Amino acid sequence: MSEFRGEVSIVLGGAAGQGIQTVEGILTYALKRSGYHVYANKEYMSRVRGGINTTEIRVSSRRVRAFVKRIDILVPFKQGVLSWVAHRISENTVVLGERENVEESFLDSINLVEVPLTKLALETGSQLYLNTTAAGLIVGLFHGDFGAVEEYIRKRFGSKGENVVGKNIEAAKKGYELGVKLCEEGTIRVEVERDEKVREEILLSGTEAVGIGALAGGMNFLSFYPMSPSTGVSTFAAQHAEEFGIVVEQVEDEISAINMALGAWFAGARAMVSTSGGGFALMSEALSLAGMAENPIVIHLAQRPGPATGLPTRTMQGDLNLVLYAGHGDFPRIILAPGSMEEAFYLSAEAFNLADKYQVPVIILTDEYFVDTYYNLPKPELKKVRFERHIVEAKPGYRRYELTEDGISPRAVPGYGEEVVIANGNEHDEWGDITEDAKLTRKMQKKRAVKKLETIRKNAPLPKLFGNEDAKYLVVSWGSTLHVVEEALEKLGRDDVALLHFSWVYPLNPGTKRFFEDKTVIVVENNITGQFADLLRKELGVEVHHRVLKYDGRPFSVEEVFDALKGVVE
Incomplete structure (x- = not known):
């Protein structure tokens, strides 16, 4: 018997076009509605069809908000998935799927629980229902609320007609019953305590948090040219444009996008552009125009690995220097980098007040990992959002x-x-x-x-300190590294290590320097040179003793940060 208590890390893997995101959507919605804390993040290759994409879903009795390397249950939808995630598979990993989707070289070394997903899908009417069957199977392992599965399917497939909805519900039910049966037979046991308060919480992605925050901040104009991973914010705004009475324009290039937004601010609107590093590079001249004309502008920049096209569907914190020094001539700008969905909501709203007040570019720095991550959280408090006109x-x-x-x-x-x-x-x-x-x-x-x-x-506000002010070691995070460092420190369990998180990245309040006095400073960031560590030295004269860096296009895992910090403090 394979037994999982307290938390389960589930990874789904398959080709682009196999419906992995559908499974992810059903699972996170249904399990959250069942009272479980959930976290999800995806990684995908830069292609429309084929390749291998994976999604990690953590289901827990406590809040979980960070990526882990560990895989408890792996569901492969094609051959090649196990080879792709081999470095994450352990002797405790259960591979839940069909033998034909497992490479021969793994058959003798893994714990394979064969489940006839294709057979069940065909019984429903088509192999197209395989992903819905798999989603039902996993919800069944948790004895989740099947009514929530039905509810999601009706929302997701309602426009395709009652027959499609009915068939998907039937497929999910077959999978659900099989999942329950596996538990009853003792093949797999999942014991994760539910939290009733979670049922009423919301699921929010980084994309949605930035978009909703911008709307709360009074954004009424958005111009953009599509560029992953930033486009989701623009499409989110477009989907809600009529509801909120805002203008969303997809234009011919990034130069047009930022100049339209500058014109909108000049006319009295509250405007934003959403782009990635390559698109922002094209906006550099207009950024200088904003500096000279003292024209407000809010820019959302979702980072991905560069230079040039780089890895367009992967993550990096490599554009801090770009936004710090972009534009010819000297002029101020404000740089914000949310680390949580709550910060993304409140900072995106506040960005418009800051741009209006100081008449400068305000740049919201996210990254692919952040915008594609989502988890459950209490509803943001709208009364905390201030709407200021200057x-x-x-x-x-x-x-x-x-x-x-x-x-x-x-x-x-x-x-x-x-x-x-x-x-x-x-x-x-x-x-x-x-x-x-x-x-x-x-x-x-x-x-x-x-x-x-x-x-x-x-x-400028001061950074947020987690832990003891008198700690010997100070670990610094900025932007999307917050939760992974937070969980690694929780796992480390030492009172002499504290966390200092920056979501206001530039300019830094001089009072920030006091946090670093008599500390061994460790900066964790997703780039090759330690751009924020360099900024701390330049702005505050802070000596950074250790840099924990990752720059392969993948996010940090809790295990990686834990091992790196343990290596320093022990």
């Missing part, structure tokens, strides 16, 4: 680029007030007219690049 009336004597002590000039929009409102990409005087006066140029440069930056810096 627009003034252009009364007689209004000066768009008035020289101020904090570097922030009053911003009006055309049509609100008597005065003409000017935005200028050339150097300008306080009214916005072009100037080449040397003294005035120095004042304007200082206003933008020094005074405004210092205002933002002193108002």
